[in-house]
Amino acid sequence: MAKPPSRQSQIITAVFLDKYSDGATSIPFSRQDLFDACSKHGIEPLKNMGDGAVYSYRYRAKWPPAIMDRQPKGKEWVILGRGIAQYEFRLVDRSNILPNRHLVSTKVPEATPEIIKRYAFTDEQALLARIRYNRLIDIFFGIAAYSLQNHLRTTVDAIGQIEIDEIYVGIDRHGRHFVIPAQAKVGNDKIGYAQLYQDLAYCAEKYPRLMCRALAAKFMPGGTIALFELTIDGESVKIVQERHYDLVPEGDISEAELDSYNARAGAE
Structure with a gap:
């Protein structure tokens, strides 16, 4: 029935x-x-x-x-x-932002405290914690970034009440300042237009002098973390860049992998 x-x-x-x-x-x-x-x-x-x-x-x-x-x-x-x-x-x-399963992944030495792993309540919380403790925002954007506030609930004049998973601020080698709204998605939760729209609107209203770079993160099978920089073009969500990271014990990164990372960076 x-x-x-x-x-x-x-x-x-x-x-x-x-x-x-x-x-x-x-x-x-x-x-x-x-x-x-x-x-x-x-x-x-x-x-x-x-x-x-x-x-x-x-x-x-x-x-x-x-x-x-x-x-x-x-x-x-x-x-x-x-x-x-x-x-x-x-x-x-229609938004169809999914991790590219053919994209190469980069290994990063795991720095999440064991006690955080044990007591993180939800997959979303665990994802945000791993991003924070492993400085993945810094690695992804190439800036020094700092978590300003998480689970932010506030209002935007043109929108009303909003929630943002986590807000970072950062600085690059030129002295430019950035604001980075981050959204974490787990399971079947999808990266969508509405969340990105409000994140960008919040940054434009509250931090008009800072460069806004919107981030979305999603767990992939096996624990790989996919990070996306996103923007809105007309009525579409667009990917600016995408990178994948595996958090591993330091000993799991081989010399050959380090050489491949050096070669990849030289080619960019």
Whole structure:
């Protein structure tokens, strides 16, 4: 027997269909519209309507069938913030940012404290910790980078409330300053447009004089860490660069591998 749709699925579907018209690419709605849809369609409201009905679909959950059926080929609906308690369904190019399994991986001596490995609560937390303790931001971007804050929840004027997994600031040999919003993805969580859009908007508003370089990280099978520098081009997420790293005991890096790294660096 098919499981009935959840209340959050019923609510987000009702709001979408009430406002959708053929050919629409942008559908504004508000938190009040969520309550109005509940009243109109006889759905019991959620205790936390913003988080319950919007947050999961903004970042993680798969769209209900009625919304997916209205995604043209190569496109997908995302939810973007448009201010305090204001949102937008926007049709963008489908994001398919996955690690390139044919990309060579670089071995890095593992520097994560054993006690951190033992007590990290989630895969996402473990991924962020490994990036931090092994200075992978520094290695990836070629700058000196420092974790400023993690699990940041704040507001952006044009978007409303946002969350960022971790924020780094850095400096290069020329003295230029950088801000690096980092998002960590594990399991089936995908690197998407909505998270990147808010990360870039936050940096533009809060750190307008710093160079923003947005980072996404994902665990690959076997524990390899894939790092991406990303940007938005029109309605598409684009990869600026991608690198893969294996954290290993120092003794697992052979002389031949060191020679290959030297040769690779010389060729770039």
